[in-house]
Amino acid sequence: MELETTATATTRAPMERAISRLAFILACLPAVLLAAPKPAPIHRTATVPIIDGRLNEACWKKAQPIRVVHPHDQTRKPPATPPMIAKVAWDADYLYLAYEVTDANLVALGTGREAGPPKNRRPQAVEYAPKKDLDLVEFFIAVDSHRVFWEIHHNAANHLNTLWIELPTAAQLEKIPKPGYSHITFHRNRHLPDDGPRTLQRAIRLKPKPNGQPSTPNQPNDRDTGYTGELRLPWRSLLLGRKTTPAIGTILSLLAVQLNGVQERAIYHSSGDGLPNLMYHYSAAQWPTFQLTD
Ligand SMILES: [Ca+2]
Ligand SMILES: [Ca+2]
Numbered sequence: 001m002e003l004e005t006t007a008t009a010t011t012r013a014p015m016e017r018a019i020s021r022l023a024f025i026l027a028c029l030p031a032v033l034l035a036a037p038k039p040a041p042i043h044r045t046a047t048v049p050i051i052d053g054r055l056n057e058a059c060w061k062k063a064q065p066i067r068v069v070h071p072h073d074q075t076r077k078p079p080a081t082p083p084m085i086a087k088v089a090w091d092a093d094y095l096y097l098a099y100e101v102t103d104a105n106l107v108a109l110g111t112g113r114e115a116g117p118p119k120n121r122r123p124q125a126v127e128y129a130p131k132k133d134l135d136l137v138e139f140f141i142a143v144d145s146h147r148v149f150w151e152i153h154h155n156a157a158n159h160l161n162t163l164w165i166e167l168p169t170a171a172q173l174e175k176i177p178k179p180g181y182s183h184i185t186f187h188r189n190r191h192l193p194d195d196g197p198r199t200l201q202r203a204i205r206l207k208p209k210p211n212g213q214p215s216t217p218n219q220p221n222d223r224d225t226g227y228t229g230e231l232r233l234p235w236r237s238l239l240l241g242r243k244t245t246p247a248i249g250t251i252l253s254l255l256a257v258q259l260n261g262v263q264e265r266a267i268y269h270s271s272g273d274g275l276p277n278l279m280y281h282y283s284a285a286q287w288p289t290f291q292l293t294d
Pocket of ligand 2: 135
């Protein structure tokens with residue numbers, strides 16, 4: 001910025017202006033690179049977690065908690081208690097996700113339809129219904145590209161959506177003043193497949209209420225505490241049938257999101273700090289990054 005203010009652009013020759021601009025860009029580069037946070041580790045688990053919604057496995061104790069605490073509505077303050085904590089683990093066959101949602105009124109609605117391969121059909125979750133105070137957990141997972149990636153929805157009734165997302169190209173995006181829902185291609189007929197004997201698994205467990213009974217989704221007259229969820233995603237399905245599974249050092253972008261419906265308002269929090277005021281799909285390059293480690 002200093003280069004632009006020390007002399008007005010009109011007083012300089014075009015070549016000088018261009019060099020100044022280039023110098024400015026180059027001067028900014030290291031700062032940008034330094035500003036990018038280091039990828040957080042995802043530890044490899046030697047013991048396969050049981051996908052039952054209980055997060056009592058060693059891999060979940062070891063995994064770094066991902067705080068889903070940043071409001072999408074930038075006029076809101078981050079809550080003192082994250083409404084969701086997510087965790088990630090991996091082995092040669094799978095990427096494992098776990099999470100805990102804290103919510104006093106759980107709402108989980110199904111569409112009545114199923115998706116998935118014939119032997120692994122999944123009831124579909126309603127993904128947006130503010131009038132019904134709908135709740136939802138979302139994971140955005142991008143391995144090779146920030147333009148095509150998976151969007152996964154899971155809820156307290158164990159409904160699951162796996163959507164293949166495709167965004168416009170960078171050249172197309174440049175011509176769109178305010179990218180929104182209508183510019184995203186949701187490949188809804190393209191579910192996350194199984195990989196032979198390596199199958200997607202999903203589970204939830206409702207957390208107990210103070211009286212010891214499980215929380216009760218879709219009953220507004222009592223006070224819930226929340227639920228925990230576990231997902232097992234075959235690597236080669238995530239990577240669209242690539243022959244090899246990812247190696248140590250592989251970097252991926254992953255954004256965890258919680259939608260909480262409160263008094264007919266859809267309130268979103270995510271694990272991404274400082275994301276632009278757009279749909280999460282458009283900020284894949286700024287989602288938190290992770291690196292597969294031992
Ligand atoms: Ca478990
Ligand atoms: Ca809720």
